[in-house]
Amino acid sequence: MKFIIGKEDLLNGIRIVERATSQKAVQPVLYNILIETLENNQIRLTATDLVLTVITTLDAQVQEAGKITLPAKKLNEIISKLNNDLVTIEAEEGSSNVSITCRKSKFDIIGISATEFPVDVFNYEIDESKCFDVELKPFLKGIRQAGFAAASYEVSNLLSGIVCDFNSGILEIASTDGNRLARVREKISSSVSEQTQLIIPSRTLNEFLKMSSFIDEESVKICKDKSTIILKSEKITTISRLLEGQFPRYNQLIPTESPKKAVVNVSQLIAALERVSVMVNDKTSIVKMHFADNELTLSADTPEAGKSEDTIDIEYTSEELMIAFNYRFVLEALRIIESEQVVIGLNAPLSATVLKPGNDEDFICLIMPVQIR
Amino acid sequence: MKFIIGKEDLLNGIRIVERATSQKAVQPVLYNILIETLENNQIRLTATDLVLTVITTLDAQVQEAGKITLPAKKLNEIISKLNNDLVTIEAEEGSSNVSITCRKSKFDIIGISATEFPVDVFNYEIDESKCFDVELKPFLKGIRQAGFAAASYEVSNLLSGIVCDFNSGILEIASTDGNRLARVREKISSSVSEQTQLIIPSRTLNEFLKMSSFIDEESVKICKDKSTIILKSEKITTISRLLEGQFPRYNQLIPTESPKKAVVNVSQLIAALERVSVMVNDKTSIVKMHFADNELTLSADTPEAGKSEDTIDIEYTSEELMIAFNYRFVLEALRIIESEQVVIGLNAPLSATVLKPGNDEDFICLIMPVQIR
Numbered sequence: 201m202k203f204i205i206g207k208e209d210l211l212n213g214i215r216i217v218e219r220a221t222s223q224k225a226v227q228p229v230l231y232n233i234l235i236e237t238l239e240n241n242q243i244r245l246t247a248t249d250l251v252l253t254v255i256t257t258l259d260a261q262v263q264e265a266g267k268i269t270l271p272a273k274k275l276n277e278i279i280s281k282l283n284n285d286l287v288t289i290e291a292e293e294g295s296s297n298v299s300i301t302c303r304k305s306k307f308d309i310i311g312i313s314a315t316e317f318p319v320d321v322f323n324y325e326i327d328e329s330k331c332f333d334v335e336l337k338p339f340l341k342g343i344r345q346a347g348f349a350a351a352s353y354e355v356s357n358l359l360s361g362i363v364c365d366f367n368s369g370i371l372e373i374a375s376t377d378g379n380r381l382a383r384v385r386e387k388i389s390s391s392v393s394e395q396t397q398l399i400i401p402s403r404t405l406n407e408f409l410k411m412s413s414f415i416d417e418e419s420v421k422i423c424k425d426k427s428t429i430i431l432k433s434e435k436i437t438t439i440s441r442l443l444e445g446q447f448p449r450y451n452q453l454i455p456t457e458s459p460k461k462a463v464v465n466v467s468q469l470i471a472a473l474e475r476v477s478v479m480v481n482d483k484t485s486i487v488k489m490h491f492a493d494n495e496l497t498l499s500a501d502t503p504e505a506g507k508s509e510d511t512i513d514i515e516y517t518s519e520e521l522m523i524a525f526n527y528r529f530v531l532e533a534l535r536i537i538e539s540e541q542v543v544i545g546l547n548a549p550l551s552a553t554v555l556k557p558g559n560d561e562d563f564i565c566l567i568m569p570v571q572i573r
Numbered sequence: 574m575k576f577i578i579g580k581e582d583l584l585n586g587i588r589i590v591e592r593a594t595s596q597k598a599v600q601p602v603l604y605n606i607l608i609e610t611l612e613n614n615q616i617r618l619t620a621t622d623l624v625l626t627v628i629t630t631l632d633a634q635v636q637e638a639g640k641i642t643l644p645a646k647k648l649n650e651i652i653s654k655l656n657n658d659l660v661t662i663e664a665e666e667g668s669s670n671v672s673i674t675c676r677k678s679k680f681d682i683i684g685i686s687a688t689e690f691p692v693d694v695f696n697y698e699i700d701e702s703k704c705f706d707v708e709l710k711p712f713l714k715g716i717r718q719a720g721f722a723a724a725s726y727e728v729s730n731l732l733s734g735i736v737c738d739f740n741s742g743i744l745e746i747a748s749t750d751g752n753r754l755a756r757v758r759e760k761i762s763s764s765v766s767e768q769t770q771l772i773i774p775s776r777t778l779n780e781f782l783k784m785s786s787f788i789d790e791e792s793v794k795i796c797k798d799k800s801t802i803i804l805k806s807e808k809i810t811t812i813s814r815l816l817e818g819q820f821p822r823y824n825q826l827i828p829t830e831s832p833k834k835a836v837v838n839v840s841q842l843i844a845a846l847e848r849v850s851v852m853v854n855d856k857t858s859i860v861k862m863h864f865a866d867n868e869l870t871l872s873a874d875t876p877e878a879g880k881s882e883d884t885i886d887i888e889y890t891s892e893e894l895m896i897a898f899n900y901r902f903v904l905e906a907l908r909i910i911e912s913e914q915v916v917i918g919l920n921a922p923l924s925a926t927v928l929k930p931g932n933d934e935d936f937i938c939l940i941m942p943v944q945i946r
Contacts, residue, residue, distance in 0.1 A: 271878075274851065274878060274879075277851045278848075278851050278881075281844070281847055281848040281851065282848070297879075304883060304884040304885070305845075305848055305881075305882070305883045306881070306882045306883070307851070307852065307879060307880065307881045307882075308879045308880040308881075309852075309878065309879040310877065310878060310879050471654070472678075474654055475651075475654040475655065475678055478647065478650045478651050478654065478680070479680065479682075504683065505644075505647060505682065505683060506647075506670075506680060506681045506682040506683050507680065507681040508651075508678075508679070508680045508681075509678070509679045509680075510677060510678045510679070511677040512677070
């Protein structure tokens with residue numbers, strides 16, 4: 201194997217695929233990136249942790265065909281420190297020793313044979329009739345806004361997925377961990393032949409979000425092959441297992457009307473929550489909120505450390521209400537909201553509370569209160 | 574106790590003294606800051622870990638005299654999150670509950686009685702005849718340049734101190750951990766009556782360096798009281814134990830002449846060392862350096878991972894030499910050097926190697942090579 205490639209091109213390629221390398225692998229080869237020469241002066245980089253696989257193709261001057269796997273971390277360290285010039289990568293056939301040369305810098309790095317790389321995870325067949333195009337902009341915005349409420353990553357847990365409902369004209373994205381829920385509806389002009397609901401692991405979509413800056417096109421092709429999803433642009437292919445099962449009918453949980461409404465300045469509420477949270481009990485993270493007479497009073501206490509209290513001016517003329525939340529859920533939702541005001545829809549101390557940006561009817565966040573004492 | 578103080582003033586005071594709070598205290602009160610009202614509308618903040626004590630006085634509107642200790646970390650968190658306005662701090666006499674109020678933010682924080690604070694560590698008597706003034710600028714520059722080579726912090730180890738030699742007209746600062754040595758000589762116009770050598774814990778001087786931006790004056794008063802040193806400016810007093818014993822006669826270790834000399838670009842050498850270090854053996858940190866014919870070739874290897882090599886152009890016409898170093902020592906010295914070029918004075922593969930900035934005769938750094946194989 202021998203090819204010559206620009207340092208920045210190679211580094212970008214490594215940064216795209218290394219997100220899929222395993223963090224704690226059973227097989228050492230899962231820490232590695234598979235490097236293969238292709239026809240037409242291209243090389244292909246692939247990494248996988250057996251759930252998520254990312255593949256990218258790069259232009260290079262291929263002088264001798266071949267393939268090898270190299271440790272992603274070391275490879276990134278080496279390439280990122282090279283001068284910005286052409287890099288020559290070379291290995292004798294059958295050898296796992298790869299030499300990397302750039303100007304007067306020279307590295308010998310020990311890899312693992314490409315035959316040990318688990319190719320079956322990305323050997324899929326695309327049934328083109330099951331593919332459709334989705335505009336990248338609303339898709340990414342939806343993941344950013346409605347993906348944060350998913351349960352933390354566990355392959356077996358349906359709630360660790362983000363549900364994406366593709367309809368003609370509308371894309372609905374939602375996530376919930378049982379204590380909170382985020383849902384967004386985005387207009388799309390994509391050609392979805394029939395309604396398709398996919399439950400995609402949140403890790404897959406969050407990594408996709410991070411690498412999306414490397415995608416040049418305005419839309420991405422989405423294909424489903426049994427329990428696999430493929431997100432395909434010209435240079436980057438992301439393949440992931442899908443989560444299977446019946447996702448909770450979350451839309452039924454969202455109250456259509458809230459009897460009490462507060463209009464609150466988002467940055468003031470964030471500042472007050474951060475202040476009050478200094479005295480929050482680490483075990484419960486509970487902050488109490490008292491809505492009354494155009495004022496919101498937040499309070500927290502920890503027996504051994506002390507108490508905190510803060511009051512901000514809001515618009516609220518309904519009956520007074522004391523309600524308590526895990527303040528982290530409220531903060532995370534507020535940080536996603538891009539408008540100046542948030543409309544908080546309230547009912548009773550133990551009813552689901554609705555947060556909506558003042559200027560955006562399409563985004564909604566639901567938080568379950570906690571019982572006090 | 575009751576006083577009113579500007580938020581930023583109080584926060585600066587906390588940031589100055591909290592450096593002296595203990596990181597792992599036997600007595601909980603050592604995590605706390607002692608707050609005392611003084612006459613003339615001032616308050617005093619004190620923190621100590623029993624080795625280092627820092628005291629600062631702040632202007633405040635004192636309405637009721639008193640004193641209390643409050644946990645430094647919580648106090649910093651609370652005050653830093655307040656709006657920028659006047660803060661009222663209040664405690665009933667005999668109570669450990671302190672209320673902090675700023676606009677509509679209110680905190681109750683539980684402290685520890687001031688009587689538990691170990692006052693003996695900063696009850697010292699200043700013998701003014703043993704005090705002298707030192708200009709801050711050369712003193713701080715000396716600590717920055719020659720303090721980094723000290724052994725890591727252990728109260729019992731003399732080499733964890735930075736030796737400061739005050740002479741009339743010259744201040745010499747040096748540190749060594751046995752493997753490397755840094756020494757700087759700075760001109761001072763201070764009135765030292767007799768030569769004074771102090772071995773000051775490196776932690777004391779490093780914390781002093783960090784808080785020095787809060788010192789308004791151009792010089793600081795240094796007083797020695799038995800085994801205690803006091804660094805005194807108008808608003809900040811730093812008190813520290815001194816290390817006692819005979820510091821190695823380091824000047825004898827510095828070669829007066831180096832038979833071989835290389836002139837090297839500092840940033841090129843840093844970049845090459847960082848590149849080559851990717852393949853360094855983590856156990857030894859050894860990078861080999863080969864000087865020959867106006868070229869320096871650096872190399873490293875780890876059996877399981879691979880090898881690295883880099884060559885840079887230098888000025889070197891002496892006999893060729895292969896020498897090896899812990900590359901971290903070389904990097905740390907190079908990062909202190911502010912000039913474009915470094916002059917490396919070499920002798921034999923196991924002789925002390927001298928690094929001098931190209932434009933500064935007053936700073937010198939010595940590194941012991943390591944034996945290869």
